[in-house]
Amino acid sequence: MAISKTDFINYSRCPRYAFLDKVKKDKLEADISIDEYKSQERNEYIEEMLGTMYEVDDEGNETDLIDVPNRQLEAMIEYYKQVELETGRLTNTYFGGKTTFSESTYNQECFDFNHNGVKYLCYVDVYNENEDGINIIEVKATTTNMYKKLGYTSKDKEFISIFEKNGPFYKLKGDLYDLNQIQDFDIDKYQKQVEKLFDRYGTGKYLYDLAVQRFILEGEYKSSGNQDKLNDVHYYLAVLNADYIFDGKYEDGKAVYSMDEDGNEIINFFDFTNITKLMQPKIEEDAKKIERILFDLKDQKCDLGKWCQYKKPGGCKYFNQICGSLIPHKNSSLNYISNGQGFMTPNGRIKGLDLINQGYLNLLDVPEEWITRKTHMIQRDCVQFNKEYINKEKLKKGLEQIEYPIYHLDFETFPCPMPRFKGEFPYIQSPFEFSLHIEKEPGVCDKFKDNYVFLAKTHNDEREELVKKLIEYIDGDKGTLFAQNVPFEKGRIKELSKIFPEYKDKLMKIYNRGFDLLWLVNTSSKMYEDLGYSEEDAKVFNYYHPDLSGSFSIKKTLPVFSDLTYKDLTVKNGTEAIVEYANYNKMSKEEYNIKYQALIDYCQQDTWAMVVILDELRKLVK
Numbered sequence: 031m032a033i034s035k036t037d038f039i040n041y042s043r044c045p046r047y048a049f050l051d052k053v054k055k056d057k058l059e060a061d062i063s064i065d066e067y068k069s070q071e072r073n074e075y076i077e078e079m080l081g082t083m084y085e086v087d088d089e090g091n092e093t094d095l096i097d098v099p100n101r102q103l104e105a106m107i108e109y110y111k112q113v114e115l116e117t118g119r120l121t122n123t124y125f126g127g128k129t130t131f132s133e134s135t136y137n138q139e140c141f142d143f144n145h146n147g148v149k150y151l152c153y154v155d156v157y158n159e160n161e162d163g164i165n166i167i168e169v170k171a172t173t174t175n176m177y178k179k180l181g182y183t184s185k186d187k188e189f190i191s192i193f194e195k196n197g198p199f200y201k202l203k204g205d206l207y208d209l210n211q212i213q214d215f216d217i218d219k220y221q222k223q224v225e226k227l228f229d230r231y232g233t234g235k236y237l238y239d240l241a242v243q244r245f246i247l248e249g250e251y252k253s254s255g256n257q258d259k260l261n262d263v264h265y266y267l268a269v270l271n272a273d274y275i276f277d278g279k280y281e282d283g284k285a286v287y288s289m290d291e292d293g294n295e296i297i298n299f300f301d302f303t304n305i306t307k308l309m310q311p312k313i314e315e316d317a318k319k320i321e322r323i324l325f326d327l328k329d330q331k332c333d334l335g336k337w338c339q340y341k342k343p344g345g346c347k348y349f350n351q352i353c354g355s356l357i358p359h360k361n362s363s364l365n366y367i368s369n370g371q372g373f374m375t376p377n378g379r380i381k382g383l384d385l386i387n388q389g390y391l392n393l394l395d396v397p398e399e400w401i402t403r404k405t406h407m408i409q410r411d412c413v414q415f416n417k418e419y420i421n422k423e424k425l426k427k428g429l430e431q432i433e434y435p436i437y438h439l440d441f442e443t444f445p446c447p448m449p450r451f452k453g454e455f456p457y458i459q460s461p462f463e464f465s466l467h468i469e470k471e472p473g474v475c476d477k478f479k480d481n482y483v484f485l486a487k488t489h490n491d492e493r494e495e496l497v498k499k500l501i502e503y504i505d506g507d508k509g510t511l512f513a514q515n516v517p518f519e520k521g522r523i524k525e526l527s528k529i530f531p532e533y534k535d536k537l538m539k540i541y542n543r544g545f546d547l548l549w550l551v552n553t554s555s556k557m558y559e560d561l562g563y564s565e566e567d568a569k570v571f572n573y574y575h576p577d578l579s580g581s582f583s584i585k586k587t588l589p590v591f592s593d594l595t596y597k598d599l600t601v602k603n604g605t606e607a608i609v610e611y612a613n614y615n616k617m618s619k620e621e622y623n624i625k626y627q628a629l630i631d632y633c634q635q636d637t638w639a640m641v642v643i644l645d646e647l648r649k650l651v652k
């Protein structure tokens with residue numbers, strides 16, 4: 031029985047994952063004993079389980095409901111591969127010696143060993159061997175911000191990072207110095223930040239991955255009698271440098287990521303040799319747990335928890351269809367607004383998935399005596415009596431703050447891991463489209479005549495043309511820049527003002543006139559306190575409807591106020607917009623024309639939705 035590093039990470043989540051994986055992979059023909067499935071009851075249970083994993087249409091065609099393709103990842107895979115290639119290049123520069131890396135997993139260095147009838151194996155993203163030893167480098171397409179943000183604020187209000195640049199690498203300060211010898215260094219605060227690296231479901235998730243690699247490599251070396259090499263192996267994470275600014279240089283159609291003008295390289299290396307060593311007892315414990323599960327394979331139902339990674343990247347693929355299927359899609363106990371701290375009960379605080387574990391599935395299942403916040407009381411009242419809540423006075427005051435004309439703006443952006451154009455950094459939200467509806471007076475706006483759209487025609491740098499059109503259509507000296515979640519639009523405008531300084535003054539005038547639709551539907555504490563409302567009243571939303579189910583997103587808000595829908599559009603959401611733009615070069619001319627128009631229709635719908643919602647809010651206060 032062989033398990034990969036990925037299997038190890040998933041099987042150690044909870045006792046149930048391995049069972050579900052085997053049932054799905056083999057569809058009743060697993061390598062485990064068929065005797066486990068002989069009884070009629072057992073067969074019916076397995077068939078029921080499979081029924082939640084696959085959907086069968088009238089013609090007998092199956093749709094896999096678990097391993098759903100990640101279309102955005104597929105569309106951007108070339109950029110993720112580039113992260114590994116750049117890491118390999120810089121490994122040669124920094125480490126010397128011989129480096130092995132490849133876009134193809136199966137051409138990478140592989141390690142494996144057998145233990146208790148289980149074969150553990152892993153591939154190494156970048157393997158380097160030089161005169162000083164062996165360097166194992168795991169490449170992750172995250173950024174340095176994930177680690178450089180770890181630190182504490184000193185008495186002098188100075189941020190003290192737990193890492194320090196040591197040559198070309200980042201190392202923990204505790205690996206470089208005797209911390210007791212550093213004047214005024216707060217070792218307790220430092221240790222609390224270091225502890226976050228051991229949280230496999232938080233900041234430490236990539237370190238856990240690297241530690242599993244170390245476990246497998248050391249297992250091979252020990253089993254082959256090469257344990258003398260172990261002291262010469264070093265373990266690194268390679269991540270994108272958030273401070274890197276691309277100069278826009280291309281050769282033969284490919285970006286050249288040379289050192290930027292501030293001396294930054296596109297990839298940074300974090301030395302986690304000592305941390306991964308400290309993690310080995312935990313990895314060994316998890317390996318034993320996995321072995322017990324695999325050789326006694328049965329459905330061991332367990333509580334939901336952080337290991338499920340609910341609504342997070344890398345979440346358990348079985349959660350929605352299997353373990354979390356009992357969570358209501360609408361108005362669950364998890365839909366109380368801003369409820370990260372949960373509820374205080376006579377037996378202590380309860381929050382998150384523990385509510386589900388203890389049987390509080392629906393919003394109304396939560397005992398009324400636990401509800402202490404005004405927003406939660408309103409939510410509950412709306413759901414219980416199926417009514418809407420409106421604070422007409424507060425909403426009217428908010429509407430009075432808007433200056434006309436209103437520029438309803440929405441950007442579509444490409445969050446590429448590798449910067450593509452001059453002035454960009456990793457994962458910049460690079461705009462490739464905008465839609466603008468101009469509302470001259472309250473309610474005076476035509477869906478088509480007053481709509482202006484810019485959409486890049488190619489993957490070439492068309493940002494300056496986008497900027498020119500933006501400042502042509504928007505008068506920065508009057509009116510209001512209006513958006514759903516306006517900080518996003520303002521953020522893109524500010525970035526563009528830095529990249530194109532010749533347009534900075536005009537762009538920043540637009541930036542300074544921002545107003546958020548959420549300030550009306552939800553609230554803005556600052557704005558309403560400035561208007562004379564108490565701190566408590568300023569925090570309470572202005573409008574609520576049971577169909578919002580705890581969310582003020584435009585996809586939730588729009589159906590409450592109108593019959594407009596995204597269902598009939600070819601491009602229905604932001605992810606699909608990214609995918610279609612990313613796939614420009616793979617389309618036939620006919621398909622390109624269809625998808626190009628579909629992108630226009632989608633972005634136009636986003637800004638028209640704001641016009642419609644705003645008009646309905648005006649009607650509510652009349």
